[in-house]
Amino acid sequence: MSIAITDEQVELAASLRKWAASLGPIDAVRAAEGDADARFDDLWGAVEEMGVAAIALPEGAGGGGGTLLDQAVALEACAYELVPGGLLGAAVGALATGTPGRYGVRVHPDGVVWDGGGALGIDLSARHGAGAPGSAEVVEADDRTRRIAVTLAAAEASGVARWCLDTAVEYAKTREQFGQKIGAFQAVKHLCAQMLETAEAINAAAWDASAAHDTGDEEQWAFAVDVAQATCFDGAVEVAKGCIQVLGGIGFTYEHDAHLYYRRALSLRSLVGSADVAAERVTAAAVQGVRRRVDVDLGGLDEPLRPGIRAEVERIAALPAAEQRAALTDTGYLTPHWPAPYGLGADPVTQVVIDQELARAGVTRPDLVIAGWAVPTILQHGTDEQRERFVRPSLLGELVWCQLFSEPGSGSDLASLRTRAVKVDGGWRLTGQKVWTSVAERADWGICLARTDADVPQHKGITYFLVDMRTAGIEVRPLREITGEALFNEVFLDDVFVPDECVVAEPGDGWRLARTTLANERVAMASARLGKSVERAVELAASRDLGPVQRVKVGHAVALATVCGLLGVRTTLRAIGGHGPGPESSVAKLLGVRSRQDSSELVVALQGDELAVVGGVARADGDRALSADAWEMLNTRCLSIAGGTTQILRNVAGERILGLPR
Structure with missing residues (x-):
């Protein structure tokens, strides 16, 4: 999977990956080893002719007339093949100046110029430096350009992570030790599943940074970019390290390509800057009430449905609270994905519209609890x-x-x-x-x-x-x-x-x-709320004088909770597009459990030693002396056990999603 979701973007990614591979990018990187002045000019000519760096510029300005998300899809595809040279800097510079060309970009004051040339750094596929050799122009980034740079660098991080995951999984399927494929060993399977979790989190955050830009909402875009910076680059480094670990000795050789992707991930992380700094900005925004709200474009498919659904929902909302459940049941709005007469057999678009209208009217569906498993x-x-x-x-x-x-x-x-x-x-x-x-x-x-x-x-x-x-x-x-x-x-x-x-x-x-699931799976939009404990952590950040380390931890908790919501949005978008669920739904449970457990522990930790004297347990008569925060921390320990342990779910993800042997 990639950050691409729509059929058009998936096709763009596939065609560009095929084209990029045909250029022999890895051979070009190896041939330029040790040459600090190498600018990969032959390869750049092909990139320029294809117009890859200018996809998001208007056609009248010599671009492709696409969106920033289209540009991100292209950079992800090229990073998967490790296309060398100044593609990232050129794409950022084109958007900053409005003109296609070969640019170096200085994102941080007095910092390194991305693709400026003149230095042979850890990334053998790029030449960053002072900006003099070969650069047509050095673009000094303002805050908006910085966000573009982080957004497109996140797309490259996604491509790097995806290559590392695919390479590790393919090796685990074929490499034999002790008489069987190493992917059958639970330790390897779990490592690959954890790489999948991280890669999908990177995909979601990188996709959202681009998609948020294209909505025109600057506040939402800034928030999405900071979530991406807090998520994608450390994540790409971890996936690259995981790839080398699965490959074992062969992964540590210079001849294998894995170290080239590890180097690219390390370089991207150093260029973008600290994930912790971004996390602190996430905390500041969350304290001010910013939450990521993703509006799904239904492409007009909702227009014939919405008036009737809105009228029905408004009728239900006007009923006394005690009568609303029966009305939801009678209309099929309680379980629209179930077949008639108990539901509507609703397609994904209809389900989303019903959800939106219920939320608009303030009508909350009752939780079916175990009936939601038994009745299907x-x-x-x-x-x-x-x-x-x-x-x-x-x-x-x-x-x-x-x-x-x-x-x-x-x-x-x-x-x-x-x-x-x-x-x-x-x-x-x-x-x-x-x-x-x-x-x-x-x-x-x-x-x-x-x-x-x-x-x-x-x-x-x-x-x-x-x-x-x-x-x-x-x-x-x-x-x-x-x-x-x-x-x-x-x-x-x-x-x-x-x-x-x-x-x-x-x-x-x-x-x-x-193991029954209905043919029409439930499709739901993610809430803008971050989850009970994460919201509580933000509340503490707003009401207490937390230190910078604590504020960074809150920001990372907000970022992870946001990514969990984005995974649900991407699943919904795939369903609307007529596609079956991708790996997001499985990954969402694993990451969601981690988010809830870690954030509940964080809430307790933010209160220092206060919890040591607010202890106790719930008594049989129902009185609870234990604070609500400590109770939540203790209670969430069940989440990685109930409904299949985290370890079993990683086995399932490794076998059913990644195709590793049993």
Whole structure:
């Protein structure tokens, strides 16, 4: 994947990568080794003829008439192939002066001139320096030009990171050690998955810096650029280091190209400047109330839909609060991605418009909680009678569900579950123990996996049951957690009878059903809010005299939370464009967990030693002596465990997204 999202930009990136590779850029870099005066003139001639550096200039000024995002896509593609010479400086200079040409750019006062020539630095594919040798002109950057420079440098960082990830993954798929491909080793798989997380964060931040410019909102662009500076360049260096680590000894040789990309990443980071300085600016903006708001261009597809949806939403908003849930259910607006009559079978554009209009009217959808997992399975695989009995009452909140999946010996390895179901007249008898079951103490029904056939492979002998939680033989015991509260439960099933009409699909189909997703996936716009703990950190930055180190940490937390939101936006844009989900949705969970856990710890750390004397735990009577901030920090530890541990999710990302061997 790349920063390109639209079909036109994807095609531009693909064609430019192919063209750039045909120039033999790596050979040119190696041939110029040791020559500080090398300007890669032959290659520059091809770049100039193609007009790559002037894509974002108006056609009347000799450019391509594209956007800054188009320019960023082009630079990312060329950086992937490590095109040497002054392309970055020329692109920045063209936008600063309004004229195409070969420029050196001084971004920081008294600093190095980008592509000024005259020095052989760590990046063997560029010649930065004082600006004298070969430069037609040195552009002294104002603040706007600095932002353009960071934006386009972030695009190059994205290209470098993507090459490093692709190279590492390809090597991990083919290199054998100890009799198998090294990509099958969990340590290598996790390293590649972490590289994917970082590369996608770079993609999102680099894309957004360009896209924000093209909206014309200077405040939003400045914020997006600082998020990119805080994210992209350290990230590219880390991915490049990861590539060398996966390659092992071969990656440390001069003959392999990996070190050339590592050098480019290091050089970009040094040219742009400190990520911490950018993070401090992010904090200052966040304290002033700035949040990244991404408006999705629906290309006019919303125009025939919006008036009717707006009128319906306004009608719902005018109802008493107690009646709004039923109205959302009746209109299908509660779950528009579900099939009729319980939803609308809505396409992505319709879903986004409904979300926008609900937000505009101040109508909040109720959280379906576990019903949001149980009901789709019933919709897709259940009988008509099951749908009639369970779906609408669940949407109305009349039925509360719990999930009886995990067991003491079967956490992430769900297929190894031991709860057994024995066939009896008219149904099944279930016996076993479930654990980590939220809301079991008040649930009406539970979705339960139990083993119905011990003589077949693990994944094939499991059946999906709907269990009435008030049935004789069910015992629910609360589990006290590290917060002192009891949100989870153990559930003991002792010869619990479940009638045949509460089996979903056929016996043995349980594993397949447990992984059900509807054909129409939920598409949602990201909120401008940063998340509970990040917003709390910003509040502390506004109300306390924090030191510079603390303010930098707050800025990095804001940047990561912003990137997590951007990953969701990019997923939505892909869906609107008719494409399936990219890696963003999987990466968003991994990065989102990190954001919530790290930011909750930061909030506590910002308060120094105060939390040492505000301790305590929640008592059984519900009184909580523990501060809300400390409680949140403790509670978020579950996020990297629940719903599949971070380590298991990295295995999944490595195998299903990157294609690494099992």
